[in-house]
Amino acid sequence: MSAMLIAEQTLNGLQLGTMLFLMAAGLTLVFGIMNLINLAHGSLYMLGAYFAATLFRLTGSFLLAGAGAFVGVLALGMLLELAVLRRFYARDHLDQVLATFGLILFFNEMARIVWGPQAVFMPLPEALEGTVALIPGAPYPLYRLVTIGVGMAVAVALYLLIGRTRAGMLIRAGASNRTMVEALGVNIRVLYTAVFGLGAALAALAGTMAGPLLSVQVGMGDGVLILTLVVIVIGGIGSIRGAFIAALLVGLSDTFGRMLLPAAVAEMTIYILMAAILTWRPQGLFPAHD
Amino acid sequence: MDRPLLKVTGLMKRFGALVATDNLSLDLKDGEIHALIGPNGAGKSTLVAQLAGELRSDAGRVEFEGADVTALTPPERVALGMVRSFQITSVFREFTALANVALAVQARQGHSFRFWRSAKTDPALVGPARRCLEQVGLGDRADWPTARLSYGEQRQLEIAMALATNPKLLLLDEPLAGMGREDGAVIVELLSSLRGKHTMLLIEHDMDAVFSLADRISVLVYGRAIATGTPDTIRRDPDVQRAYLGEEAHAGEFFNA
Amino acid sequence: MTDTTTMTGPPALRAPSARLWAVALLAVALLALPPAAKALGEPFYISLVSRVLVFALAAMSLDLILGYGGMVCFGHAMFMGVGAYVVGILAHHGAEETLLFGLLPGTDSGWIAWPLAMLCAGLLALAVGYVSLRTKGIHFIMITLAFAQMAYFFFVSLRAYGGDDGLSLAARSTFSDLVSLRDKTSFYYVALGVLVVVGLLLWRVTNSRFGMVLQGAKANERRMAHIGFPVFRYRLVAFTLAGAIAGLAGALLANQANFVSPAMMHWTRSGEIIVMVILGGMGSLVGPVVGAFVFLLLEEVLSGWTEHWQAVFGPMLLLVVIYARQGLYGLLPAREGK
Numbered sequence: 075m076s077a078m079l080i081a082e083q084t085l086n087g088l089q090l091g092t093m094l095f096l097m098a099a100g101l102t103l104v105f106g107i108m109n110l111i112n113l114a115h116g117s118l119y120m121l122g123a124y125f126a127a128t129l130f131r132l133t134g135s136f137l138l139a140g141a142g143a144f145v146g147v148l149a150l151g152m153l154l155e156l157a158v159l160r161r162f163y164a165r166d167h168l169d170q171v172l173a174t175f176g177l178i179l180f181f182n183e184m185a186r187i188v189w190g191p192q193a194v195f196m197p198l199p200e201a202l203e204g205t206v207a208l209i210p211g212a213p214y215p216l217y218r219l220v221t222i223g224v225g226m227a228v229a230v231a232l233y234l235l236i237g238r239t240r241a242g243m244l245i246r247a248g249a250s251n252r253t254m255v256e257a258l259g260v261n262i263r264v265l266y267t268a269v270f271g272l273g274a275a276l277a278a279l280a281g282t283m284a285g286p287l288l289s290v291q292v293g294m295g296d297g298v299l300i301l302t303l304v305v306i307v308i309g310g311i312g313s314i315r316g317a318f319i320a321a322l323l324v325g326l327s328d329t330f331g332r333m334l335l336p337a338a339v340a341e342m343t344i345y346i347l348m349a350a351i352l353t354w355r356p357q358g359l360f361p362a363h364d
Numbered sequence: 365m366d367r368p369l370l371k372v373t374g375l376m377k378r379f380g381a382l383v384a385t386d387n388l389s390l391d392l393k394d395g396e397i398h399a400l401i402g403p404n405g406a407g408k409s410t411l412v413a414q415l416a417g418e419l420r421s422d423a424g425r426v427e428f429e430g431a432d433v434t435a436l437t438p439p440e441r442v443a444l445g446m447v448r449s450f451q452i453t454s455v456f457r458e459f460t461a462l463a464n465v466a467l468a469v470q471a472r473q474g475h476s477f478r479f480w481r482s483a484k485t486d487p488a489l490v491g492p493a494r495r496c497l498e499q500v501g502l503g504d505r506a507d508w509p510t511a512r513l514s515y516g517e518q519r520q521l522e523i524a525m526a527l528a529t530n531p532k533l534l535l536l537d538e539p540l541a542g543m544g545r546e547d548g549a550v551i552v553e554l555l556s557s558l559r560g561k562h563t564m565l566l567i568e569h570d571m572d573a574v575f576s577l578a579d580r581i582s583v584l585v586y587g588r589a590i591a592t593g594t595p596d597t598i599r600r601d602p603d604v605q606r607a608y609l610g611e612e613a614h615a616g617e618f619f620n621a
Numbered sequence: 622m623t624d625t626t627t628m629t630g631p632p633a634l635r636a637p638s639a640r641l642w643a644v645a646l647l648a649v650a651l652l653a654l655p656p657a658a659k660a661l662g663e664p665f666y667i668s669l670v671s672r673v674l675v676f677a678l679a680a681m682s683l684d685l686i687l688g689y690g691g692m693v694c695f696g697h698a699m700f701m702g703v704g705a706y707v708v709g710i711l712a713h714h715g716a717e718e719t720l721l722f723g724l725l726p727g728t729d730s731g732w733i734a735w736p737l738a739m740l741c742a743g744l745l746a747l748a749v750g751y752v753s754l755r756t757k758g759i760h761f762i763m764i765t766l767a768f769a770q771m772a773y774f775f776f777v778s779l780r781a782y783g784g785d786d787g788l789s790l791a792a793r794s795t796f797s798d799l800v801s802l803r804d805k806t807s808f809y810y811v812a813l814g815v816l817v818v819v820g821l822l823l824w825r826v827t828n829s830r831f832g833m834v835l836q837g838a839k840a841n842e843r844r845m846a847h848i849g850f851p852v853f854r855y856r857l858v859a860f861t862l863a864g865a866i867a868g869l870a871g872a873l874l875a876n877q878a879n880f881v882s883p884a885m886m887h888w889t890r891s892g893e894i895i896v897m898v899i900l901g902g903m904g905s906l907v908g909p910v911v912g913a914f915v916f917l918l919l920e921e922v923l924s925g926w927t928e929h930w931q932a933v934f935g936p937m938l939l940l941v942v943i944y945a946r947q948g949l950y951g952l953l954p955a956r957e958g959k
Contacts, residue, residue, distance in 0.1 A: 105759070111759060111762075158939070161943065167693065167758060167762070168687075168693050168895075168899075169942050169946065171693070171695075171762070171892075171895075172895065172896060172938060172942045173938070173939050173942045173943070175892050175896070175938065176934075176935040176936065176937070176939040176942070177935060177939065178935070179931040179932075179934055179935030179938070180932055180935030180936055180939075181935075182931065183929050183930075183931040183932035183935065184932055186929065187929055187932065296889075300766070300770065300888070303763055303766070304763070304767070307759070307760060307763045311759065336778075337778055338774055338775055338777070338778025341770075341771075341774035341777075341778075342770075342771045342774055342775075345767035345768075345771050346771075348763070348764075348767055349752070349764065349767065352756065352760060352764065356755075356756060416847060418843075418846075418847075437846070437851070438846040438847050438849075439846055439849050439850055439851045440851075442847065442848060442849030443849055447847070447848070447849075448847055450844075450847075454841060454843060454844045454847075455841070455844065456837055456840040456841050456844065457840065458840055459836075459837075459840065463833075466833075467833060467834075467837050467845075467848065468848040468849075470830055470834075471848045471849035471850050472849065476830040476831055476833070476834045476850070476855065477830075477831055477855075477858065478829055478831060479825065479829045479831050479832075480825050480826075480829055481829055481830070482825075482828045482829065483828065483829055483830045483832070483833045484828060486830075489830075525844075525848060526848075528848075529848055529849055
């Protein structure tokens with residue numbers, strides 16, 4: 075096993091990790107602040123990929139496609155929150171699971187109706203084709219490096235947003251003690267809609283970036299959803315920092331697991347990881363709640 | 365009986381930098397009604413949680429009837445006869461009052477790995493449950509769903525459930541919480557009727573109730589018991605008066621009681 | 622009814638409730654279905670409703686822990702799948718005349734395979750429950766989901782038994798010539814019989830002292846601890862029992878489908894069983910049976926109209942959760958009080 079192979083797999087693990095972080099950030103915030111389990115988060119990822127693929131085909135510009143998907147799913151997410159999901163904040167988790175399960179079925183089928191059952195091909199943007207030799211003699215796809223970069227940039231941006239702005243302060247407070255923030259008279263509804271929209275948009279971004287790498291098809295969100303849930307449980311509900319660390323942990327574990335272990339066991343790697351962490355720290359690594 | 369029923373020694377509980385229970389020591393004599401009073405934030409809720417076994421103490425000992433119970437879980441303590449009631453009513457809302465108390469009775473009758481016989485019609489459960497309800501004055505509410513009981517009646521149910529477990533020691537966490545004068549008087553009378561039959565640690569803010577019921581009073585300030593004695597002794601204790609001076613309402617009650 | 626001094630009045634004095642009527646009607650309909658279907662020249666319905674009965678059994682077992690116990694287990698399909706695979710693997714070895722683990726001969730005898738299916742599923746449930754029941758809420762959901770995924774991937778990896786493609790059932794379970802499960806109608810009545818017997822047993826269990834502990838723990842776990850119940854052990858027993866029954870349903874499913882595959886234990890299958898319980902009305906034992914009916918019949922009917930039936934079903938589920946949370950059977954008024 076060469077150092078180059080390890081380096082390559084590490085980068086792959088980081089790439090998976092940063093994509094999972096984009097997904098997990100939104101999901102953990104929504105769960106932490108609004109106490110809502112949203113299984114349809116994977117569907118938002120899928121729709122982001124579909125929107126981006128379609129816009130890319132129409133405009134030829136990856137940037138436009140990405141921006142369009144971002145804004146489109148942002149709007150869709152906020153609409154979903156306003157029309158359907160906000161009545162579930164007070165309901166128990168089982169109801170939320172069932173309702174969002176129904177949404178998954180709906181979105182999957184709508185995608186099948188609009189785009190058909192076949193996978194939609196999304197090519198790599200021309201500017202990002204090719205490889206970069208970060209380590210001399212070990213070329214690595216430029217696009218994947220850019221994906222890692224985007225993920226890290228979002229992480230920094232979220233860090234600044236959450237840590238340094240007033241809105242971020244409200245988010246942190248809401249994740250820690252929802253009732254208190256409401257009692258303080260903050261217009262909590264606007265906050266909720268904004269947070270949900272942000273989470274949805276980040277999922278769309280993940281979907282956009284994943285488009286050229288994986289196949290854009292119905293049901294692509296289901297597998298990612300499970301991985302994302304594992305990430306937020308490991309990271310600690312409501313914690314962006316936890317989501318970041320857990321996402322990288324899961325990304326690297328899964329990648330190295332597949333490289334080192336036989337197929338069946340490799341699939342189980344992240345679940346064993348989750349079980350181990352929960353045994354040691356039942357609330358996850360960085361629980362936000364008091 | 366010389367040995368105290370409950371002996372608490374050096375109990376500690378920290379939440380980060382906050383010391384909620386600070387080297388607290390307390391003795392409860394068998395058969396007495398011992399009240400625990402103190403300003404808000406004194407650590408009474410934390411102490412109840414520690415005594416009930418819900419919160420693990422950082423240090424100290426709790427001895428019940430001479431045996432060390434410090435590490436026991438709540439069900440284990442109930443089995444020995446230490447039972448708490450809750451400040452915020454904690455009952456089974458979907459069940460009838462009778463079913464609530466019957467569950468408490470059931471807990472005291474050995475294990476519940478019985479799968480065939482109907483529990484709802486079991487006289488071994490229903491009989492004692494009805495008696496407990498009658499004892500607290502809810503006899504005619506037995507078949508009412510708990511959600512339909514008034515707030516005061518639910519507080520009575522709280523106590524009925526604690527009684528149904530056949531306790532030696534009752535940890536009563538603000539039984540009068542949220543009660544008006546009339547409802548409160550019902551509870552005070554009920555507790556008075558239990559005098560001698562059960563030892564009680566009564567955590568309360570209502571000074572009238574405390575002074576009329578308590579044999580002894582301990583005053584809790586910043587997690588430690590600063591004074592213990594008869595109601596008269598406590599009333600005249602300068603430390604206690606100082607502790608309450610910041611809280612005008614209570615200070616007034618002290619000087620006027 | 623002004624009689625409030627007794628917990629239960631003598632049955633004869635109470636008018637049968639709407640629920641009782643529903644159960645009676647359902648029982649009659651189920652008993653009469655095979656001859657009616659044959660008379661109408663639609664024997665297909667016997668197979669269809671057989672499938673419903675099998676899932677009704679699984680849903681009922683889930684209701685024990687979900688509806689009565691409050692445990693949102695997202696891995697129930699795993700126990701069903703394990704039960705199915707026990708039957709499938711034993712039948713496979715029986716037909717090939719090879720030894721399982723090099724030790725045990727295969728068999729298609731239901732007398733051996735079915736109890737073994739229940740045992741294996743039950744033991745798995747015991748192990749999963751032992752680890753999972755220490756957690757609550759979303760963590761419990763996630764851990765049960767994780768175990769279900771692990772089971773799924775484990776069976777996918779079993780190349781010897783078909784892996785991802787699954788395994789045909791080499792032979793239907795036999796019961797010493799008492800009944801031939803190859804006959805649709807016989808299978809139907811066996812499935813119905815099992816459902817009724819298990820239903821009656823669960824009815825006693827949910828009304829027993831054990832059942833009361835489960836329900837109390839669902840309503841207020843904290844209080845249960847403080848009146849003296851070590852809740853964990855009771856939940857573990859319930860979880861194991863539910864798993865074993867799901868294993869039995871799996872054994873039946875293997876026979877009904879003539880096939881076992883890892884897809885049977887995918888997490889979305891667990892989700893579907895949860896939907897059946899909620900759709901029918903959880904915490905009632907009959908509700909899940911109704912739910913299984915509605916779910917599978919709806920799936921059948923809707924997919925007949927349009928291949929995009931899930932686009933209709935999804936919103937329907939959403940509406941049920943919003944407006945009819947107590948489920949269809951739950952909408953029927955029951956007797957006053959509890």
